[in-house]
Every structure is written in C-alpha cells, then in structure tokens.
Amino acid sequence: MSLPHAILTALLEKPSSGLELTRRFDRSIGYFWSSTHQQIYRELGKLERSGQIRALPSAQPARGQKKEYEVLPAGREELAAWIALPEDPRPVRDPLLLRMRAAAVVGAEGLGAELRRHLALHRSQLEEYLRIEERDFPPERTADEDRLRHIVLRGGIDMETFWIGWLTRALADEPVLREGPAALDEPAPAEG
Amino acid sequence: MSLPHAILTALLEKPSSGLELTRRFDRSIGYFWSSTHQQIYRELGKLERSGQIRALPSAQPARGQKKEYEVLPAGREELAAWIALPEDPRPVRDPLLLRMRAAAVVGAEGLGAELRRHLALHRSQLEEYLRIEERDFPPERTADEDRLRHIVLRGGIDMETFWIGWLTRALADEPVLREGPAALDEPAPAEG
DNA sequence: GCGCATTGTGCAACAAGTTGCATAATGACG
DNA sequence: CGTCATTATGCAACTTGTTGCACAATGCGC
CATH class of the missing domain: 1.10.10.10 (Winged helix-like DNA-binding domain superfamily/Winged helix DNA-binding domain)
Structure with missing residues (x-):
C-alpha cells in the first residue's frame, strides 16, 4: 500500500x-x-x-x-x-457518479443542488492549485525534481478541470437537474 | 457509505x-x-x-x-x-501521482514504463466506454433516465480523457521519463 | 503557582474493503 | 455411478481507514 x-x-x-x-x-x-x-x-x-x-x-x-x-x-x-513496481490504477469508486446513476431509477430530487455544491468546491480547489503553481513554478526554473513536482501539480489541475467541465456540462444539458437552490425549510407546496 | x-x-x-x-x-x-x-x-x-x-x-x-x-x-x-444528502467529494488518493512525487526525491527509475503502461490501460478503457456509448446512446432517444445514465457514462469518458491527456503531456514534457521499456534483467552498466 | 488553550502523541473501537478458502448444488463426460 | 468443472453462497482473518477520546508537555495570562 x-x-x-x-x-x-x-x-x-x-x-x-x-x-x-x-x-x-x-x-x-x-x-x-x-x-x-x-x-x-x-x-x-x-x-x-x-x-x-x-x-x-x-x-x-x-x-x-x-x-x-x-x-x-x-x-x-x-x-x-x-x-517502478507495476500497480494498476485503482478501480473507480465515486459516490457522485453513483448517485446520478441511482437518480436514473428513483428520481433526481435534490441532486442538482449537490452538483452545484460540488462544482463550487472543485472550482475553489482549482484556484488553490493555480495559486500554488504561480507561486512555486514560475516559468524559468527547471531543476529535475521541480519539473516532476510541477507535473504532479498539473495532475491536480487537470483533474479539477475535468470535474468542472463534466459538472458544468451535466447541469447545462440536463433539465431535471435544474431545480431551485435546495429550497431549505420551504414547506411542501401542496400539504402545508 | x-x-x-x-x-x-x-x-x-x-x-x-x-x-x-x-x-x-x-x-x-x-x-x-x-x-x-x-x-x-x-x-x-x-x-x-x-x-x-x-x-x-x-x-x-x-x-x-x-x-x-x-x-x-x-x-x-x-x-x-x-x-440528496450533502457529501463532499472524497479526498484524492492516487498512487501514481504519489509515485511521481516520490520520484522527485529518489529518482524516476522505472516510472516512465509505468506511465506508458497506465496510458495504454486508460486508452483501452476509454475505447470501451466509447463502444458502450455508441451501442446504448444513439443520438435520437432521450428518455429522462437514459439521459442521466448517459451523463454518468460521459463522466467515465471524460475521466479517461483527462488521464490520457495528463500522461501524454507528462511523457512528452519530461525527459527523465523517457527511458527504454523497463530494460528487464539488463546488468548494471558499471558493476557487472 | 493555577487554570487553560495549544501542541503533541497515542490507544481503542469501529467500519470498509481484501484475500483465501470452505461448502453445496448441478450438469457434463466417461 | 464417479469425478470434475462450473455456478453459487458464504465464513474467517486480515488490512486499511475513520472516529472518538485520553493523556502528557508547554507556554500564557493572572
């Protein structure tokens, strides 16, 4: 491990x-x-x-x-x-994708709000990575370890970019995800 | 869970x-x-x-x-x-990124071969997803559950695309990763 | 010097996930 | 009928990761 x-x-x-x-x-x-x-x-x-x-x-x-x-x-x-040890990528285990799959069978109630929340989280994480990049990896320096560490950081950047892209696209393409913002405490319309 | x-x-x-x-x-x-x-x-x-x-x-x-x-x-x-339950994205735990980070301190010996192996695995997974997409989600049908399941599948597609892009870029940009293909059994050059 | 927040290490119990194996039914081969 | 591969369910032991808490030193305010 x-x-x-x-x-x-x-x-x-x-x-x-x-x-x-x-x-x-x-x-x-x-x-x-x-x-x-x-x-x-x-x-x-x-x-x-x-x-x-x-x-x-x-x-x-x-x-x-x-x-x-x-x-x-x-x-x-x-x-x-x-x-150098061969070790396969670990099988994916992502609760959000799973929830969306579950939504396909029992309805997407509340899922849109979750997606928007995750979108915000990923955006802020991306910003943090970009700040670090700007601070630690200015264009000039190129020592070997620095370059490797920079590539690792880019892994983080690319990963957040992927999530942001996917979430944005999902919200844009899918009407059932476009509910109001979680509607806290609002009484149920018909049975108040 | x-x-x-x-x-x-x-x-x-x-x-x-x-x-x-x-x-x-x-x-x-x-x-x-x-x-x-x-x-x-x-x-x-x-x-x-x-x-x-x-x-x-x-x-x-x-x-x-x-x-x-x-x-x-x-x-x-x-x-x-x-x-609908709020649940944050799980913290990342990726052995490959970690290994690259370790390579920055103890040397990248053997890491390039691993990256190329992973690249091949992700390419083949992407192909599989694309086959499934072609088979299960032709452009016309758009029932609600189908669309949600399609978005999930696109999550997989986008994720593999991210990995392929990152790995390709890493291998292209970083000379120390461009070793021969794992050079099995080859005796150490200086001390044979 | 006493109380108290902070820093620091650690145990114990639990939850989740993995590995190896045992066991039972079933059907095909000879 | 006996053996053997396949299908199917499951136990036990282990590893990894989480949660909650206990306990020790240290420095600060009074």
Missing part, C-alpha cells in the same frame, strides 16, 4: 514529527494522498520497527514530547523500488 | 442473485463503484436483515442454491433520500 511510501517521501523532503507530517498531509502531499494523524502515527511506529526510519536522537521518547523522524537507507531503497 | 446504495440501484434496475450482482459490478455499475462478491453477499445480508430488500419467495434458502433479491419500499426510500 501507499501510505508508508507517502510518509517516506514526506520525510525525505524534510524530517518531521507526527504532527508536522499531519499538517503537511493537509496541504502538499495530502492533495494526492490524504491521511489522518491516527494513521500517520500508527504507520510511523511500523516504519520505525521495520528499520526504515528512526527517531532523531535529540528527541526524547516521552509522551506529549515532540519526536522527529528521518529516513534510513532501507527506507529510501524501499521507496525507490516501489516507484 | 455507498455500497448498499450501489446494490439497491442495481437491484432496482433488475432483481438479481449475489453472483449476478457481482458480474454486473464487473461492468456497468462497477465502472463507478467496484466491489467483490464477498462484500456484496455480506451487504445483501445486512440489507435483508434491515428490511430494505427481500429474497424472492421462489428461491430456497439453501447453500449453493441461487437466491434472488428485490428491493422493498424502505430500500427505495433510503436510496431516494441518499441522493
């Missing part, structure tokens, strides 16, 4: 404590492999026990005390090997 | 046994919510116990004996309610 490799990557970029990792998983790395602090702590324990990372000597092992980790050679080798 | 709703949708489209569902989850529904027979049998049990589906009377409850299920009113209501 990928979580240990996500952690190794993050630690190679910069040795960190569990909480620092958690925060970085809420931005950067986490855009492509999200995780909670729970999983991260658990996985850090496993990686330490298997000799792929170690706590920096400076850090005491007391509870509530910061503990920084760094990657050991074994961890780096594991990560490098994993990169 | 979505598996029970995926099953309800499938059963509304057509009452089925566990194995039939499993097979349909390998095509159609499964393109957007994949699942194994294990999960499906387990979930069928739960749905039956909670009164959302029932076994058709004709089917005996013996092991190794086919058992067909149909959706009860409670199940249909549950499904209709779920459609």
